[in-house]
Amino acid sequence: MASFLQVENLTKSFGDLTLFEGLKFSVEENQRVALVARNGAGKSTLLNIISGKDSAEAGAIVFRNGITVGYLDQDPEYNSDLTVYQAAFASSSEMVEVVRNYELAVRGKGDYDLGELIEKMDHMKAWDYEVRVKQILTRFKVDFLDKKMGELSGGQRKRVALANVLINEPDFLILDEPTNHLDLEMVEWLEGYLSSSSITLLMVTHDRYFLDRVCTDIIEIDAKTCFQYKGNYTYFLEKRQQRTEAHAASVEKAVNLLRREQDWMNRQPQARGTKAKYRIDAFYDLKDKANSGRREDSVDISSASSRLGGKIISMEGVSKKFGSQIILNDLDYIFSRGEKVGIVGDNGAGKTTFLQIATGEMQADSGKIEVGETVVFGYYRQDGLQFDETKKVIDIARDIAEVVKVGKDKTLTVSQFLTLFLFPPDSQQSFVSKLSGGEKRRLYLLTILMKSPNFLVLDEPTNDLDILTLNVLEDYLRDFAGCLLVVSHDRYFMDKVVDHIFIFEGNGVIKDFVGSYSELRDFKMEQEKQEKKERRDTKTTVDVKKPKVDRPRKLTFKEKMELEALEKELDDLSMEKATLETELSSGTLSSTLLVDKSTRVGDILSIVEEKEMRWLELNEIDGD
Structure with a gap:
């Protein structure tokens, strides 16, 4: 296989901190490679160097000549005045430009010659590509094309950026945390799209199911160097254990x-x-x-929580809506001690709103919510990273407590607790401003757990956390004696920590499924199979019950007249279609007429299909 990328003797440091030294690896054509490392080891920095956004002190990055490269940044930046349409279709590709202009012309946007664009689409065989573009935009729910990029949330910007790199269909795709801000259906679609394509891929992701099903190779950055494994995540775990x-x-x-x-x-x-x-x-x-025999840093810690009484949270007739959008509709639920609930649903279905109402941060429109006197919330928010960047890690923790309760009769100093959560003594003196995004997330998580809550509420806790930290968190939550409410798109994480799942279906509909996410997915797939089977069975039953004709019959007078009329109508529609196509190609029509006549061509095709079916049906009778 041809090499698409060669990383040769790469070294990168920040002051006294060396991220990697003499790093060497390659990515071959059609390989789908994941970078795995703890937060702060330099994964995103390495991708930035490879993409040209950053530089190294030593070493070289060599791409194969003539290939196109697409890069999805972890936090994409755009000109705030660009429309979503402009950002999604940003490209130097002639194919993308033609499809973009065609779509704008059809929507009546801009001064484009629709007839000329239709000819170009035909010449470039771009119709199948246009269908794929629409599929990508639809799958990522990018239906706000006329909005300005400055008006979007971080998650919406990430989805637009992801749509853009896929629309451009580069030869070599570099993705930094592509599953962040995607709901579960989007993640599964992207998983299928990448695993079935012949694209060459280098990515960073913490989604272990995604790693397992998409990647052919894994590169682990550890101890400032790298180790390459030929296989998926499961194979990597086995071989890494042997290596350590x-x-x-x-x-x-x-x-x-x-x-x-x-x-x-x-x-x-x-x-x-x-x-x-x-x-x-x-x-x-x-x-x-x-x-050099440093131990594998891990957390071996019993979860500590405040005593939880018999009454926890009781919801009765709780409703909430924003304008015409119903979030909760007359919800009744009573939480039990030790209950661990996962929450899934489309973006915008109201998952975060539900968490805010449950914790009292937002008021419901109606209904009654009672919270037990012993309940101590620990709320991990998506937007909770609000540290003083000038403070040191150890000072952030000491602002909460000097000692931390970690079991029934055991306490640790703040420094010991930080060490258990993968902040060794030397990094505890680091300023917050020097931490990576994932390290800040880990510190934020630690500050929540230090308060010994007995009701944990976690809103997308897995975003930007490395796999080692996720394993730590999963072990902690499995032993957690209190209640847990967690919103996450990480299927592996959900499978390991929750007992049942609230499914937010939209319009205030919430269903409760007892089991893991994988069990829920299997259940849904079985339901879909059963529904398809029932539709097939229904169709077969209808066909069987059609009245049998014992002897050939002739067309009635009325049917003969209908057949003659159909033949004339089909001729007229064919002539109209030919005339419209000539006019569309003439270059003399205004943009409004172009759109109207193009729409009429589509209508004619539908009408012709329907009338031809009836014409064939009547001809079969006449033939008998």
């Missing part, structure tokens, strides 16, 4: 040897002077190797 175990065994051997060598080095200087210099040098090399 082999490394641990090697370090243990080095530690044992170091003890003997240390004894030798501790002898009198004059005795050491008679020894070979190579052995002294080898001692220091051995010491480095023994010290």
Whole structure:
């Protein structure tokens, strides 16, 4: 296979912090590669360097000549005055430009010659491509094409940017957290789109099901270098375990040897002077190797929460709407101790609004909500990153508490708690402004848990967290004795932590499914299969029950007249269609007439199809 990308001896530092050193790897044609690393290890920085948005101190990035590259930034930036249409169709591709102009002409926007554009679409065989473009925009629910980019939320901007890179169909696609801000249906569609295409892909994502089903290779950045694995996420976990175990065994051997060598080095200087210099040098090399056996940072911590009484949250007849949009409609629900609820639904269905009403941050329009006196909320918000950037990590934590309760009779200092949550002592002295987006998310999560809540409310907690942190959070939540409400598009995460799921179907309809997200998905797929089978069975039953004709019959007088009329109508429609097509290609029509006549051509095609079916039906009778 041809190499699309060569990363050669790449080194990147920020002050005293070295992210990676001498990094080397390649991406071959048709490979779909994921970058995996803890937050702060430089994943997004590496993608920015590869895409040309950032630079390295040393090394080279080499792309294959002649290929096109598309890049989805983790936080895309746009000119706020651009319309969504302009941003979604931004491209140097002639094909994209023709489709964009055709769509604008059909919508009556701009001064375009529709007839000329139809000819170009025919010549470039662009009709199938236009269908794919519409499918992409529809799947990501980009139906606000005339809005300004400055009016959009961060999630909407991300969806527009993702639509744009897919519309351009580059040879090599670079994606930084593509599933963030997508609902579950969008994620599953994107999963299928990428796994079935022949595109070459390099991406960062924390979605482990997405990794498993899309990627052919995984590159792990660890200890400032990288390790490449040929296989999906499941294969990576197996091989990474083997690698870390082999490394641990090697370090243990080095530690044992170091003890003997240390004894030798501790002898009198004059005795050491008679020894070979190579052995002294080898001692220091051995010491480095023994010290390289850093433990796999993880959190082994019992979840601590305040005592939760018998009464938790009771909702009776709760309703909420914004204008004509119904969010909650006469909702009744009583939360039980230890209940873990996942929430899924389309963007805009009211998931975050429900969380705000449950916690008292927003008032319902009607109904009654009672919260137990012992309930202590811990609310992780999507927009909760509001730290003082000039403070150090340790100071952010100390503003909440000096000690943290982590079990029934156990407490930790703030520094110890930070260390357990993957902030070792040296990074605790870092200023918040120096943290990566994922590290800030982890710090925010830590500040919520430090308060020992007994009712956790998590709104998209998995965005921007690395896989190691997600494993930590999942273990914590499985042992959590309080109640949990969580909104997440991370299917793997939901499968591991929730007992049942609220499905927000829109218009105030909320259904409760007992089971994991995967079980819900299987249930829906089985339902769809059953519905298709029932439609087929119904059609078969109707066909079977058609009255049988024992003997051939002739057309009635009325049917003969209908057949003659149909033949004339079909001739007239054919002539009208030919005339319209000539006019559309003439270049003399105004934009309004172009749209009207183009619409009429579409109507004629539908009418002709219907009348031809009736004509065939009558001819079959006449033939008998």
